[in-house]
Amino acid sequence: MKQDIDIKTADGVAKATLFRPGNDAPAKSGVIFYMDAMGPRASLYGMAQRLADAGYIVLLPDLFYRFGAYGPFDGSAFGNPASRETIMTMLRGTTQQMTRNDSAAFLDTLSAAGAKGPAGAVGYCMGGARALTAAAAYPERITVAASFHGGNLASEAEDSPHRLAADIKARVYVGVAGIDNSFPPEQSARLAEALRTGGVDHIIENYVGMAHGWTVPDHGVYDKTGAERHWKRLLNLFGEALA
Numbered sequence: 001m002k003q004d005i006d007i008k009t010a011d012g013v014a015k016a017t018l019f020r021p022g023n024d025a026p027a028k029s030g031v032i033f034y035m036d037a038m039g040p041r042a043s044l045y046g047m048a049q050r051l052a053d054a055g056y057i058v059l060l061p062d063l064f065y066r067f068g069a070y071g072p073f074d075g076s077a078f079g080n081p082a083s084r085e086t087i088m089t090m091l092r093g094t095t096q097q098m099t100r101n102d103s104a105a106f107l108d109t110l111s112a113a114g115a116k117g118p119a120g121a122v123g124y125c126m127g128g129a130r131a132l133t134a135a136a137a138y139p140e141r142i143t144v145a146a147s148f149h150g151g152n153l154a155s156e157a158e159d160s161p162h163r164l165a166a167d168i169k170a171r172v173y174v175g176v177a178g179i180d181n182s183f184p185p186e187q188s189a190r191l192a193e194a195l196r197t198g199g200v201d202h203i204i205e206n207y208v209g210m211a212h213g214w215t216v217p218d219h220g221v222y223d224k225t226g227a228e229r230h231w232k233r234l235l236n237l238f239g240e241a242l243a
Contacts, residue, residue: 001021001022007102007109017060019045020058028056030107030115031121032142033051033122034122034127036124038074042218044060044124051122056238056242059113091126100137103130118140119242120142121146123148125151128148129160132161133159142170144171144237146175151183151212152187166197166198166199170200177211178207
């Protein structure tokens, strides 16, 4: 079941969509679904509903809401120079701190929607870093966080998520594309060291042969076998960590 909503934040009103199990099963915990750089669209709605059908209340917010209406884009948008520039402008203008602040309102929205107990977070592409950052910012409210083909998880930037590892109390799973310029091997090693040193219960898994974006159906590099593997990992992880 899909419901479009508005969420009041410190910076305005974020468009978002709530998903509940479609089989009338009772929902358990809430999950924030952090979008990829192409924004909320049919492809992500389908993924969010599949997650909801596993028994969760899932919130998919538009992280680019500060820019007003845009797109719609799909997984091929980066192949168009104009679309790519628009996306990159919004991405650069939506900082980790902004999403970190917004996530308090996202968590409150899940609670108001009836989600019980601590929440989970999952992010794709740009959303991967935001899921980890949210876990660090709200350690008592987020008990599990997952990133798939997340970029710049352990970069030189001051707001790189790996710098927050000591604040993360959640279980963490990071699914890495086999070759991904946004998350090269040196960043993977840096993230692993930060999580280990920070005492974080974590797994970093390399999906050999997969390219950045492999989990998202409308992406040109979508891989069904790899995507199903990601679903197995994600649902098992949430099933163990969430009520």
